[in-house]
Amino acid sequence: MKSDRGIGSYGLFLRKTALIVLLVTGTGISAAGIEGKTTNTLIWDTMSPFGDTADLQNRTSWKPVPTDLLMLELNPVAASSDPGYYGREYAFSGDAVVENERLTAVFNSKKGSVVIYSNTDSNSKKLEFVPLELKGRPAKITHCTILQNTGQDAALEVTFSGEGKNLPAVIAFDGTGIVDIKPGGNTKGISLISTIEYGIVPSFIGDDLIFSPGDYASMNTLCVPSENLFVGLLAGQNDMLVVTWPEGSQQMKLVPGDNQQGPHLFESIDFENDGRSLYLAVLSTPGIWHKEELKPSYLEKDVTIDWKRPFRAKWITQLSEGQVQTTYTFKESKGDIWRGVIGHYTYPVWFSSDNASYRLSKKIPPKGQSIIYFLERKDTPVSVLSPVDIMKVTLGRQMCDTILDLPGRKLRTHHRRGGDGVRRACTCGCTEAIQAVFDAGQEVQKKEYVxxxxxxxxxxxxxxxxxxxxxxxxxxxxxEFLNQTRKSAAELKPYLDRMEAIVQEIPQEYRRQEELIMSLKYADELAQQTKALTQKKEPGNLPAYEDLSMKWRRMGGAQDDLVAQCHRITRKLFQEAGYGGTSSPEAVAIARQIRARCTKCLRNADGYEIWADY
Structure with missing residues (x-):
């Protein structure tokens, strides 16, 4: 019995439903607005295979595959009561196409690949994936079976064949736009082929790694120390590729393209999957990320650029601060801030209405490029998915709680008594509060306060x-770790030496300021001398306190600077370990250990190091 024998009334219903999906996507209405009125995920049979390219506009010959294959029979009611009809599999006459509100996936049998289109721009493919073993080689899809087709969820088992190999995989879809790729059998990996302008390895304690292919033009592949989440900023600045994967021994590599004429791009993400699923989603909207050249003319002036945020979210960028790339979240308005290392300055990024604005200076110089993107929600519309949303859906709350580490992003307190103590709890704030008492001559009456x-x-x-x-x-x-590692990884000595040189900046900075930061014993001596001035009213109390106040401030200021410098150096080590450890899987393994140690130390920073949840 042929699989294309009549489409019946159910098939006509699916055609109408598919039209609703396309129209709604085109007008930008959210999925919530049509919930219950349309099928979330459709499977189509194109009835004849595509060539090298797929024409998604001409669908006159396409047929929808019903969720109940018995609807293809001439008498579906009779067939549903006869077990003789049960268990049949659908045989595609052409290529399979899976479509939902967010994407269209084309299973191109002739090319042996699956091509993903975003439904915000169905004329441009966003991503293509093939088994890693068949990347760049002649291949075909020789088998395609429907495992699930509920109208909301769809799963197909396909076999990619080439060079004598048959490599199976199960590819699943749902209405979220997330694609689940589960390699099977002897399929060792997946290659995600796209036009990636920047690759981001997110970190929710330190700074993200932002890989630019132009920085690695001489390398064939980059081994990336990514931990279960990767974001690719696609060429055109309208799309973000989000990739997640569960715990395991997976290895990820970025492959720079060889385009000598156009812009440098990564051409693929090559993923050795360790037998586990790989999840991906393409987030698309005009201006979903932005690249801004920081021109010398931006120095010491407010600059509002043409880019406008497409929706509210936690938009971030990285700027050079103290010769280390530092993450800045865009604020809702212009303002000033004080930081250890560089002192007072105008916070460098904010929104003017919805347009991004910069205020760059000698402390935060206009240097290189500012890449603006988002990972997390912040007053974000419900209809918009963030990369962290994708991670939560695919990896689960428990694993994501560890990755996001909300407890570790909270500042440690230096307030001894909370709201009952001096509000500006630092040596400057406390000495100012005490100064007011001595200026009023009330040091004896307010002894307990002092x-x-x-x-x-x-x-x-x-x-x-x-x-x-x-x-x-x-x-x-x-x-100690680096010295021990050198014994078993002699070939990585130059990399390890660079890491140790950064590490040694911490004790060097400590020795430079050791005499200024003093000691806890010295602080106790100052405390006793300050409190002694409250025992009896004397004419010399005020000048004596002012002398002590200077000593308190000098000690506290040196400590403020040192703790901020240590934080800066540790973030530098965290970054350089990732950027420098790309030469081999062995280097990545060491980079991960270095970065894990840095992360442990960077947790619960003090407000004098960095602001909370930066």
């Missing part, structure tokens, strides 16, 4: 000194 503020200062200094010790411990342990 003692409380002194206690707050001692606590602040103690927290700083403990934090500095954590960085010193990191430097010592990292040096």
């Amino acid at each position: 003692e409380g503020a002194v206690g707050d200062m001692v606590y602040f200094v103690t927290q700083h000194m403990n934090r500095i010790d954590e960085y010193r411990d990191l430097a010592r342990e990292m040096t």
Whole structure:
């Protein structure tokens, strides 16, 4: 019995439903607006195979595959009551096409690949994937079977064949636009072929790695230290490719293209899957990411650029601060800020209405490019998916909680008494509060207040000194790790030497400021001397306190700077370990260990190092 024998009334219904999907996608209405009125995911049979390219506009010969194959029979009711009709498989006359509100996937049997189109731009393919073993080789799809077709979910089992190999995979879809690729049998990996202008390895404690193919033009492949989430910014600045994968021994490589004329691009992500699923989604909307050249003319002036955020989210970029790339979240308005290392300055990025604005300076110089993108939601419309949303759906809450590490993104406190203590809990803030008491000549009457503020200062200094010790411990342990690793990875000595040179900046910075940061014993001495001035009203109390105040501030200021410098150096190590460890899987394994140690230390930073959840 032929599979294309009549489409019946159900087939006509599917044709109408598919038209609704296309019209709704074209007008930009969210899926929620048509929920319950349309089939979320459709499978089509093109009735004749595509050639090298697929014409998605001409669908006159296409036929929808019903969710119940018995609807293809001349008498579906009779067939449904006869077990003789049960268990038949659908045989495609042409190529399979899976379509939902967000994407169209073409199973091109002649080319032996699956091509993904975004339904916001059905004329341009966003992604193509093939088994890694058949990348760049003649191949065909020789088998395609429907495993699931519910109208909301679809799954096809396909076999890619070439060079004497038959490589199976199960490819599943649902209404979210997420594609689940499960290689089977002897399929060792998947190659995702696209035009990737930048590759991002997100980090929710340190700074993201942003790989630019132009920086690796001499390399054939880059081994990437990605941890379960990768984001590709596609050429055109209207699409983001989000890739996730579960825990395992997977290996990911970026392959730079060899285009000598046009812009440098990564041509593929080659993924050795360790027998596990790979999930992907293409997020598409005009201006979903942006590249801004930071021109010298941007120096010391407010610059509002042409790019406008397409929706609200946590939009971020990286700028050079203290010669280290630093992540900045765009604020809703212009404002000033104080940071250790560089002091007071105008916060460099914000939105003017919805247009991005910059204020760059000698402290945050206009250098290179500013890549603007988003990973997380922030007042984001429900209809918009973020890369983190994709990760949560595909990897599950428990695993994502570990990756996102919300507890680790919270600042540690240096407030001893919370809201009951001095609000500006630092040596500057506490000495100012005490200064007001001495200026009023009330140091005896307000003895308890002064003692409380002194206690707050001692606590602040103690927290700083403990934090500095954590960085010193990191430097010592990292040096031991690098020395031990050299014994078993002699070929990576240049890389390990570069990492150690960065690590040694921490003890060097400590030695430079050791005399200025003083000690906890010195802080206790200052505390006793300050509190002693409250015992009796004397004419010399005010000048004596002012002298002590300068000592408090000098010590606290040096500690502020040192803890911020240690944070900067550790973030530098975290970044350079990732960027430099791309030569081999062995280098990636070491880079991951270095970065994991840095992450552990960077958790729960102090406000003098960086702002919360930066």
